[in-house]
Amino acid sequence: MPRLQHLLVSLTSAALLTCHHAALADVTADLGVTSEFVRDGISQTSGKAAWQAGMTATHNSGFYAGAWGSNVDHGSADSLHSEWDVYGGANLPLWRAWSVDASLTRFTFHGDAEEKGDAYNETALRLLWDNNLTLGYRAADGYYGSEYNLHTLETAYTFQTGSFSIELYGANHRLDGTDETTNFGSSTADDYWHFRVGAARTWNHWDYRLTLERTNLGGDFDAGTLIQFSVHRFFRIW
Numbered sequence: 001m002p003r004l005q006h007l008l009v010s011l012t013s014a015a016l017l018t019c020h021h022a023a024l025a026d027v028t029a030d031l032g033v034t035s036e037f038v039r040d041g042i043s044q045t046s047g048k049a050a051w052q053a054g055m056t057a058t059h060n061s062g063f064y065a066g067a068w069g070s071n072v073d074h075g076s077a078d079s080l081h082s083e084w085d086v087y088g089g090a091n092l093p094l095w096r097a098w099s100v101d102a103s104l105t106r107f108t109f110h111g112d113a114e115e116k117g118d119a120y121n122e123t124a125l126r127l128l129w130d131n132n133l134t135l136g137y138r139a140a141d142g143y144y145g146s147e148y149n150l151h152t153l154e155t156a157y158t159f160q161t162g163s164f165s166i167e168l169y170g171a172n173h174r175l176d177g178t179d180e181t182t183n184f185g186s187s188t189a190d191d192y193w194h195f196r197v198g199a200a201r202t203w204n205h206w207d208y209r210l211t212l213e214r215t216n217l218g219g220d221f222d223a224g225t226l227i228q229f230s231v232h233r234f235f236r237i238w
Contacts, residue, residue: 025060029053032207032232037070040152040173041194041215043222044083046075052232062091072109081111089124097130118145132158146182148175163203167211169196185221192217207232 030053036043037050044050050073056066065088072080089103101124108119120143126136134157140150154171174191175182184192198211209230217223 026058026236027055027238028058029055029235029237030207030232031235032230034228034230036226036228037072038211038213038226038228040171041192041196041213041223041226042217043226045071045073046222048073052230055237057238062093064089064091072111078114079112080109082109084108084110091128099128099131101126101128120144132160143175144182146179148177148179148182150175163201165200167196167198167200169198170194185218192223202234205234207234 032052034050034052036047037045037052050070052068052070054066054068056064058064065086067084067086069082069084072083074080085105085107087103087105089101091099091101093099103124105122105124106119107122120140122138122140124136124138126134128134134155136152136154136156138150138152138154140152142148143150150173152171152173154169156167156169158168159166171194172191173194175184176190178187178190180187183189193216195214196211198209200207200209202208207230209228209232211228213226213228215223
């Protein structure tokens with residue numbers, strides 16, 4: 001495991017321990033539906049809607065931990081029915097409006113005995129300015145159970161316009177190797193680009209979001225241009 005992942009594992013382990021042993025400042029949950037479950041520009045429900053739910057505990061020191069889940073439908077490719085992820089991390093101030101966010105996420109898949117073994121870890125390190133500009137790097141160790149790692153460089157900017165927020169996002173996802181089962185629609189394709197434009201509004205504990213997603217992948221990978229609308233209800237538990 002690279003040194004960066006060792007560092008992030010240590011940080012997120014500390015986050016989990018802190019949230020467990022210290023008084024929690026905030027615990028929230030959300031429940032919602034989306035017209036399509038899309039991750040990194042690739043559909044996880046083959047154009048179908050998905051129910052999603054999550055819970056996050058945030059400590060006043062900046063450490064956090066949580067869990068999130070969604071139904072999954074890959075069509076005839078496999079019999080997966082859901083994805084459940086757990087995560088932990090820390091959001092710490094640096095200087096003036098700058099902060100850093102380090103996290104570790106464990107992706108798990110359920111409903112198919114073979115695909116269940118495709119669980120993997122993803123570490124992330126993001127630099128934020130005023131919570132509007134994001135510059136990030138993510139590394140998925142053993143992406144989808146393969147022997148290859150997926151590296152992601154991403155940037156995003158969010159504009160606040162009255163009661164709405166507008167997000168502009170771009171990322172490059174690159175595998176450090178490919179084989180006949182781990183590629184992006186071609187035995188020679190080891191990377192792809194992903195762009196997103198989104199508008200969101202939060203009103204009375206409800207979050208409404210509309211996004212347009214675009215990749216340079218073909219239809220064989222169920223990618224290209226995707227429009228997604230989601231509604232989530234947030235609950236304050238603690």
